[in-house]
Amino acid sequence: MARGAIKTAVSKKDLHLHDVVASMAMKKRYVKRLVRKVVFWLLSVAAISLVTTMIVEKRRGPDSPGGSQSEENLDPNGDPITPVFRANNLQPTRRAARPPFQDRSLAREPPPEEKPQPTGFRLPDVEGERRDWHDYAAMEADKLRSGLGEHGLPAEIENPDEKELEQQMYRKNGFNGLLSDMISVNRSVPDVRLEQCKTRKYLSKLPNISVIFIFYNEHFSALLRSIYSVINRTPVELLKQIVLVDDGSDWDTLKQQLDDYVSLHFPHVVTVVRNVERKGLIGARLEGAKVATGEVLVFFDSHIEVNYNWLPPLLEPIAINPKISTCPIVDIIDHSNFAYNGGYQEGSRGGFDWRFFYKQLPVLPEDSVDKSQPFRNPVMMGGLFAIRTDFFWDLGGYDDELDIWGGEQYELSFKIWMCGGMLLDIPCSRVAHIFRGPMDPRPNPRNYNFVGRNHKRVAEVWMDEYKEHVYSRDPQTYNNIDAGDLTRQRAIRERLQCKSFDWYLKEVAPDFLKKFPPVELPNYASGAFQNVAFATHCLDTMNLGAHNAVGLYSCAENRTHPQFNQFWLLTPDRELRHNGASNCLDVQDMHANATVWMWSCHNQGGNQFWYYDRAHKWLVHAPNGKRCMEGIVENGIGTVYTNECDPANDRQKWEIGYVNNELLDKFFEGV
Ligand SMILES: [Mn+2]
Secondary structure (H helix, E strand, O other): OHHHHHHHHHHHHHHHHHHHHHHHHHHHHHHHHHHHHHHHHHHHHHHHHHHHHHHHHHHHOOOOOOOHHHHOOEOOOOOEOOHHHHHHHOOOOOOOOOOOHHHHHHHHOOOHHHOOOOOOOOOOOOOOOEEOOOOHHHHHHHHOOOOOOHHHOOOOOOOHHHHHHHHHHHHHHOOOHHHHHHOOOOOOOOOOOOHHHHHOOEEOOOOOEEEEEEEOOOOHHHHHHHHHHHHHHOOOOOEEEEEEEEEOOOOHHHOHHHHHHHHHHOOOOEEEEEEOOOOHHHHHHHHHHHHOOOOEEEEEOOOEEEOOOOHHHHHHHHHHOOOEEEEEEEEEEOOOOOOEEOOOOOOEEEEEOOOOOEEEEEOOHHHOOOOOOOEEOOOOOOOOEEEEHHHHHHOOOOOOOOOEOOOHHHHHHHHHHHOOOEEEEEEEEEEEEEOOOOOOOOOOOOOOOHHHHHHHHHHHHHOHHHHHHHHHHOHHHHHOOOOOOOHHHHHHHHHOOOOOHHHHHHHHOOOHHHHOOOOOOOOOEEEEEEEOOOOOEEEEOOOOOOOEEOEEEEOOOOOOOOOHHHOEEEOOOOOEEEOOOOEEEEEOOOOOOEEEEEEEOOOOOHHHOEEEEOOOOEEEEOOOOOEEEEEEEEOOEEEEEEEEOOOOOHHHEEEEEEEOHHHHHOOOOOO
C-alpha cells in the first residue's frame, strides 16, 4: 500500500511535473492564440470601423462626386446657403469630426432629423441661451384698454365744431393732428405678427440700443406717441437711450415745452440734440449717431408706433453677425383716422429703377420658405432700421456731403452689402409709420437740386460703370451737377476693400437687371390717349400727382408728344405710366365705376396691368381682360372709371398717339 502509495506519490509528482510542463506549454500556446485572437479582433474592429467611418463620411458629405461646390452651398447645419451668404458669414469650416467609436451604430443610421433639409435661406443657428422676451403683463394690460383709437382701430372726430380746426391741422402735418391729440400716447396696437412670431424665443444676450428720432416741425403728440411706444414695448435692459434730434424746427411746442416734458417724464433715458440750422434727414441722423451710446443704433421717423416684441427679432441677427443691418416690416398708420393697418409691405424687397425711384421686388424664393424668417433685402426703405454703432461708423456713417434727403438709403444699402455686410428685413419685427397725406408745402430748405447732387455722389462712388445708366436717363441734369469732393468716400471703399457694383447687382439682386434693364426697352404705345365718345378729350393728370384720380381734359395738339399732363406710356412692364414720372394708373376696386388712380408704379402687374386691345380700341385692366377704362364728360368735368367691357360702348374706346404694332402682337408673351 505504502509502496504503492509512494509510487503513486512519485508518479503523482511526475505527473504533476509533467502537468506543469504541459500546462506551461499550453499556457504559451494559449497566450499565443489569445494574442492572435486579440490582434485578429483588433484588426477586424479597425477594419469595420474604417469601413463604417468611410460610409458615414460619404453619407455626411456632399452628394455630388465633385463635392466641393455643393459643400460650399451648405452651412454647418447642412442648410443650403448662397455664395453671398457664405462670403459674408462663414469662415471656411473644417470637416466635422468622425463619430466616436461607440456611436458607430448611431452614425450608420442617422435619425431622420439629422439629415440636411432644404430650408431655404437661414441665418446660422448659434449657440446660446434663448428666452421669451414678451412682456405678457403689458400685453394683457393693453387688451383691457378702451378708448379712441385703442387697439389701432380707426377713429374720428365727431364734433362738427372741430371740423375746421381738424382740416387746418391736417394740412399742416399731412395727417390728422387734432385726432392724434385725442388718442392716448399709450394706446394699444393690434398684434399683426405672423403666428410663428408670437411664441419665438431669441438669444438672451442681445446688444443694447440707442433709438434716434429725428424730426423737423413734428406734431407734438405724434412725437410723444413714438417715444411712449418705444418705452412701453422695449425691454428696459436693452433700451440704453433715446435721442431726439430737433433738426432746426421752428414750432414752439418743440422747444421749451418738449424740454420740460422730457425732464419730467423721461429724465434718464431721453437726450435732446438741437440743430440750430436745418441739416435735413441725413445730417440730423448723423448728429444723433454722434451722441448715441448704445451698441446698436435704431433710426426711426418721429411718427411711428412699435408693435409687441419688436426689438429682439430685430437685434438677434445683429448679435449673430455684427455686419448685419436689419429693418422691421413697416405697417401703416392711416393719416386720416389713425387706424393701424398691418401687412402692407410684408414680404417685399427694396430696389430702384435707373431714375433712382425706390421700387419693390418680390422676395427671392429661397428666402421665403418660412415667411416668418429674416429675408435678404438689396435696398432698405430708409426710414426705419438698426445697425451696430461700430459698423455704422466703420462704413463712414452716411456720406456727410449728402444734403437734406435723397439717395441716402441707396448709399448705406450699397455700402452694407458691398463692404462685407448684409441687409435683412425681419418679418417678426413690426413698426407702424404714418405715411403722410396731402399737406401744405413746407419751405424748400435749399435752392438747388440737392436730390440730383446726392444721387450723383452715390452713383460716382458706388455704381462703377452702371452710373452711366442713371446719367443717360437724364443727361441734361446730371451733366450740370458738380458732385463735389469724393475723396473721403472713395477712401472708405478702398480701405474696406468693398466689392464691385456688378457683384452687388448679380449676387444681391439677381432679378434686378431683368426687371430694370439698363437700356430701356421700347413702349407698347405712347402719347395722348383720346376718348372716342368724347373726341375732344384726352386722359389727363388734371395737374395732380400720386394718390389722385386721373381725369379727362381737352386734348393736346400733338398726340404723339403731348404736353406733360397727357403724355402716357404703355410700358414694357405692361403698365400705364405717366411719362417722366413714377406714377401708374391703378384700379383698386372691381365694382362698377371704379376709380382709376395715379399711384406709385409697383412693377408687379396686378392692379396696374393694362393692355391695349386694338380691335376694340379698349384699354383693358388686369390680365383677365374683363374690365375696360371708360371716360365720361358731364357738365364739362371729365372722369375716368373702369367698367365691364362692352363692345357697344364708345366711351370705352381710345385712340393712342403712337402704337408699336409689332411689339403689341407679342404683348402676352411671357406674361
Ligand atoms: Mn415719415
